[in-house]
Amino acid sequence: MLDKIPEQIKRLSVVIGVIIAVVITARFVVLPSSLIDTQYHHDSTVEREVAKNVAYAGTTVCGNCHPDQMTTKSKGYHKNVSCETCHGPARAHTENPSNKPSAPRGREFCAFCHAYDPSRPTGFPQINPVVHNPLKPCTTCHKPHDPVPPESPRECSACHAQIANIKSASPHALVGCPACHTVPEKHKINPLGVRPTKPMAREFCAKCHAKEAGRKDAPSVDFSTHGDRFLCWECHYPHLPERTVQR
Amino acid sequence: MIDRRKFLKKAVWFIPAVGVFRRLSKEAQAKPIAGGYDPKNHLYGMGIDIDKCIGCGRCMEACKTENNVPKEPFFYRTWVERYTIKKDGEVDVETIDPRHEKPLARTKETEVLRSFFVPKLCNQCEHPPCVQVCPVGATFSTEDGVVLVDSNRCIGCRYCIQACPYGARYLHPETETADKCTFCYHRIVKGLLPACVEVCPTQARIFGDLKSMASRLVRFKRINRLHVLKAHLNTEPKVEYANLDGEVR
Numbered sequence: 358m359l360d361k362i363p364e365q366i367k368r369l370s371v372v373i374g375v376i377i378a379v380v381i382t383a384r385f386v387v388l389p390s391s392l393i394d395t396q397y398h399h400d401s402t403v404e405r406e407v408a409k410n411v412a413y414a415g416t417t418v419c420g421n422c423h424p425d426q427m428t429t430k431s432k433g434y435h436k437n438v439s440c441e442t443c444h445g446p447a448r449a450h451t452e453n454p455s456n457k458p459s460a461p462r463g464r465e466f467c468a469f470c471h472a473y474d475p476s477r478p479t480g481f482p483q484i485n486p487v488v489h490n491p492l493k494p495c496t497t498c499h500k501p502h503d504p505v506p507p508e509s510p511r512e513c514s515a516c517h518a519q520i521a522n523i524k525s526a527s528p529h530a531l532v533g534c535p536a537c538h539t540v541p542e543k544h545k546i547n548p549l550g551v552r553p554t555k556p557m558a559r560e561f562c563a564k565c566h567a568k569e570a571g572r573k574d575a576p577s578v579d580f581s582t583h584g585d586r587f588l589c590w591e592c593h594y595p596h597l598p599e600r601t602v603q604r
Numbered sequence: 605m606i607d608r609r610k611f612l613k614k615a616v617w618f619i620p621a622v623g624v625f626r627r628l629s630k631e632a633q634a635k636p637i638a639g640g641y642d643p644k645n646h647l648y649g650m651g652i653d654i655d656k657c658i659g660c661g662r663c664m665e666a667c668k669t670e671n672n673v674p675k676e677p678f679f680y681r682t683w684v685e686r687y688t689i690k691k692d693g694e695v696d697v698e699t700i701d702p703r704h705e706k707p708l709a710r711t712k713e714t715e716v717l718r719s720f721f722v723p724k725l726c727n728q729c730e731h732p733p734c735v736q737v738c739p740v741g742a743t744f745s746t747e748d749g750v751v752l753v754d755s756n757r758c759i760g761c762r763y764c765i766q767a768c769p770y771g772a773r774y775l776h777p778e779t780e781t782a783d784k785c786t787f788c789y790h791r792i793v794k795g796l797l798p799a800c801v802e803v804c805p806t807q808a809r810i811f812g813d814l815k816s817m818a819s820r821l822v823r824f825k826r827i828n829r830l831h832v833l834k835a836h837l838n839t840e841p842k843v844e845y846a847n848l849d850g851e852v853r
Binding site: 386387388389395398399401402403405406407408409410411412413415416435437438439441442445446465468469470472474475476477478481 | 621622625626643655656657658659660661662666669670671686687688702704713716719720721741742744746752753754755756757786789790791793794796797799802803804805806807
C-alpha cells in the first residue's frame, strides 16, 4: 500500500506536516496568549481612556479654598448648582490658582437657564430677558451665589403688590420705596386720608438723571432743555421707566 | 542562493525570539488603574429625571470641553432633545443649541399638548448592538459596564454608527474613528462624576454605581418608576428615565 505512493508525495507531505506543526507551535506556544487575546487590546484601551485629562475638578474641591462662597451658596437657591456650571472647567485653576476660571457677567449666561421657555418644567424661575430690567447685568440685583429677587419693603408691598411686582423687574428695582416717597406713620391706619409724598420737583429726578450728576448706571438728560415745565413722572412712569434705547 | 546549512544556521537566531515576545507582552500588559480601582466592584448607570431638565444645554457644553468633542453643532456625545407633542398627535423633536443662538421652532401655544426636554447619551447597553457589528472588535463592554471604543483598532467603517438604535455614536472628524459617550470613564475611575452630571444645575441627571447600595442612583431607582428607551430591542440600557413620556423614542 505504502509502496504505491510516489516518493515525491511522501516528501511533500512531510514538508507540509512540518509547516503545519510550525504554525501551530507559533500560534499556541511562541506567541503569548496576551498578544492574541482581545483582552490585551481592551486593557490598553482602558489605560488610554483613564489617562485622559480631567477638565472639571468637581465642586467639592472648590470649598477647600473658597469656604465663604460655599457657605453662602449652601443656603441659597443655587445650593445644588455646581461651581463649574457657571465658572467653567476649573481643573487648571486647582493646579495653578493663577489660571482663573471664567465668571460670566453678561445677561446671556443666566438666560441659558432662566429665560422663559414653554418646555421648561412648571415652577422653575424664568423671566423674559427682553422686558426684565433690560441692559443691566443680572448680578446688579441678584447675587449669583445666593440669588433672591430684590424686595420692596414688606409694609409697602402688602397693599401695593402690583407696583412692587412691576418695579421688581424694572431699572428702578434697587431704588427702595422710601427713596422717593416719605410715608407718614398714619398712612397705615388711614391710607386714603393721609397720603405719602410724591417727588414734586424736577430737581428730585435730576439728582440721578441730570448730566451733571455723572452717573453711569442711570440715563442722563439735559434738564434745561428736556421736558421744560412738566414734572418727570407726568411723562415717565417711575415704577417702570422705559428703556434707554430709542426705538 | 542560500544553501540548506546556511539557512539552518541563521534560523537558529529565531529561537531567542520566543523570549523577546514574552518579555514584550509582559510589558504590554495593562497596568492596574491607580488608586486601587477594581472594575469588578463597579457597575455604572445613569438615571435621568425628565421633570427636572430645563434644557439649558450646560451638559452638552461641558461634555464637549471634557472630552474634546469637535465644536460643530452636529457632533455630540450627549445632547438634549426638545419634544413638542401637538394636539393632533404630531410629535416634533429637535436638538437644542447649547448656546441658545439658534431660535427653537415655536408652535402656536393653543396647538401644543405638552412639551419637555429629553437628555440623551449612549445607553451603555448590556447587549450592545454596536459591539456585535464591529468587524474588527474595536468596541467592547468593560467589566464595570461601559462600552468603549479602541481608537487604535477602529477602521472608521461606521457600522456601529448605523447599528446604534439611539444614534449615540458619531465619526470623529479628526481621528476618523467612531466616538461615543464613555460616562467620562477617565473621571469615574477617579471617583469624579461625569462632566454632564457635574454641571447639571437641576440634578436632572443622576449618576451612580449599581453595586453600591449608598449610591444616589440606587435611591433614584427605588423611588421612581423607570423606563428605558426602545425596550423592545432588548438592549438592556443602563440609562434609565423617570417621568418619561410614552412618545419619546
